[in-house]
Amino acid sequence: MVGVLPSQSGTVSRRDYEDLVLKLHDIQAVKFGEFKLKSGIMSPVYIDLRVIVSYPEILLRVAEAMWDRVRGAAFDVMCGVPYTALPIATTMSLQHGTPMLMRRKEVKDYGTKKAIEGAFARGQTCLVVEDLVTSGMSVQETVAPLEAEGLRVTDVVVLIDRQQGGEARLAAQGLKLHAAFTLSFILDTLVAAGRVTPEVAAATKKRARSWPKNAVGAELLRLMARKQTNLSVAADVESADAMLALADAVGPSICVLKTHVDVFDVWTPAHAEKLQALAAKHDFLIFEDRKFADIGNTVSMQYGGGIYRIADWSHITNAHLVPGSGIIDGLKKVGAPKGRGLLLLAEMSSKGTLAKGDYTAAVAAAAEANQDFVMGFISVSPGSWPAGPGAPGLIHMTPGVQLAKGGDDLGQQYNTPDSVIGERRSDVIIVGRGVIAAADPAAAAKQYREAGWNAYLASLQEA
Ligand code: S5P
Numbered sequence: 183m184v185g186v187l188p189s190q191s192g193t194v195s196r197r198d199y200e201d202l203v204l205k206l207h208d209i210q211a212v213k214f215g216e217f218k219l220k221s222g223i224m225s226p227v228y229i230d231l232r233v234i235v236s237y238p239e240i241l242l243r244v245a246e247a248m249w250d251r252v253r254g255a256a257f258d259v260m261c262g263v264p265y266t267a268l269p270i271a272t273t274m275s276l277q278h279g280t281p282m283l284m285r286r287k288e289v290k291d292y293g294t295k296k297a298i299e300g301a302f303a304r305g306q307t308c309l310v311v312e313d314l315v316t317s318g319m320s321v322q323e324t325v326a327p328l329e330a331e332g333l334r335v336t337d338v339v340v341l342i343d344r345q346q347g348g349e350a351r352l353a354a355q356g357l358k359l360h361a362a363f364t365l366s367f368i369l370d371t372l373v374a375a376g377r378v379t380p381e382v383a384a385a386t387k388k389r390a391r392s393w394p395k396n397a398v399g400a401e402l403l404r405l406m407a408r409k410q411t412n413l414s415v416a417a418d419v420e421s422a423d424a425m426l427a428l429a430d431a432v433g434p435s436i437c438v439l440k441t442h443v444d445v446f447d448v449w450t451p452a453h454a455e456k457l458q459a460l461a462a463k464h465d466f467l468i469f470e471d472r473k474f475a476d477i478g479n480t481v482s483m484q485y486g487g488g489i490y491r492i493a494d495w496s497h498i499t500n501a502h503l504v505p506g507s508g509i510i511d512g513l514k515k516v517g518a519p520k521g522r523g524l525l526l527l528a529e530m531s532s533k534g535t536l537a538k539g540d541y542t543a544a545v546a547a548a549a550e551a552n553q554d555f556v557m558g559f560i561s562v563s564p565g566s567w568p569a570g571p572g573a574p575g576l577i578h579m580t581p582g583v584q585l586a587k588g589g590d591d592l593g594q595q596y597n598t599p600d601s602v603i604g605e606r607r608s609d610v611i612i613v614g615r616g617v618i619a620a621a622d623p624a625a626a627a628k629q630y631r632e633a634g635w636n637a638y639l640a641s642l643q644e645a
Contacts, residue, residue, distance in 0.1 A: 185360050202243050203363065203371040206471060209237055212342075212368060214382075225574040226555060227365065227386055231313040235269050244362070245273035249341050250312070252362040255337040257309035259283050259302055263324045270341070283308065285324050288462045297327040315340045315348035315359060316404075319397040322521050325357065326432030342368065345395050346400065350509065394575045398497050398523030399557030401468055402577060406610075411467055412603070412638050413631040415623075416436035416471070416614030422446040422453045429457060432617060432627035433464025438579070440469045440612055443490055452565040454495035461497075470496035473527065473639040477505050480513025486516035493517050499559055500525040502537075503545045509547065512553040523557035528572075531562055532584025544570040558609075562597075565607030580608035584616040585633065599630065603637035610634075 189441050200228035200546050206212045211231050234241050248270065252524045261283040262271030275282040284619055308328050311541075315338070325335045329354065338352060343361035352359050369386055372378040377598070394400045406412050411482030413602050415432045417425045417439055425446070429439050439461070443449050468493045474481040481501070484492045493499075501509050513524055527544040532539050536546075549556040550573035565571060570580065584596040596616075611634045613627075620626035 317350035318348035396557040435627035471496035474501040478508035581612035
């Protein structure tokens, strides 16, 4: 095998790791940029490892640095998380002769449902190879189909651990994380090389801790940034089939599809599967707007079971805090092991809502205390909350949005995307009839996406 990295007693030295950090910085796989939340948070380190494929020597070093970290772990096959980690896994496979598998990002079709490609036997152990771990969510999306095929997964190797809860989250599932680098190591190395000031590095480490603690919240922010949309469409249409058709039509424009599946006369696991496939195809998250409102024990049954089995397919759901914080515990018991996120209703868009003042403040406090599972709020005017818009890292999603201010005859009140995102300081607009009642919902979604995202970018510049 090619000894690409200078090594002492067969291992990669600290110097080699530092050198590799500088090379990754040279090719801008690691750079500084900003992506802010309304509450003032940003992710100043921008890591995009896709560029590595253009630098074969660096790709080889990356693969060797990761291989070095999993020395001692036992595995029969390896599976790269699509897409960025695939060339890395391939390089590791070629260098060390360990066979590789591939997970399909979109399951091919509903007929064959082949999620894992390659030759393997049930009971074999599979190493998962990923470029970056933030919260651990995308790793989990790869582990699940591997385990469904009867493979054992015990170890995960990544190039960079962003140190935002991924290691603990994976450990809770019995997975050991091996990282070539932590974000702190990268920052320390860049400071030592004079490429980043100690002040920026310190601020970066501090800010990194304000990234959403809930995995779905973190994923939503990444998704918004890569897809350039803060539009959620409320798919309040007449049937599950119509909802699926709408999801396919507006999918390219949205970050979240919001559903009320209890308004359909038929809902089957096949509908849920098709919706999940559309979410993978178009890169959006699913939000079943169930508005739970019972004691913890009851909501855990309603969320995990029944006809709808919401926790099985919906990344996000929401709840009222009327029963007290036991409702969060009850939902978390079911949702946390499945990697789900919860929004708390802090305010409502409807006329005469009782969710205001002290109630809203109590919801903000409960969300802050439960950020591992609570990813944010349904809110209307977080910018005017007396104590500020809630803990940093929590996301605001706001319904009651149309291009013109107004309402319906049942109490709904509409504000414009500019008002909701600019003045009221929310993050995501939720639009139902503005899109679905339009003659061309796909075109309307494009329009709302543009209005929402422009308002978002404009308000970040002011912040
Ligand atoms: O306060 C609220 C909270 C929610 S989640 N007001 C709302 O309107 N919603 C939901 O947002 C509501 O259930 C519906 O699905 C959507 C608004 O739809 P539209 O047609 O009025 O835009």
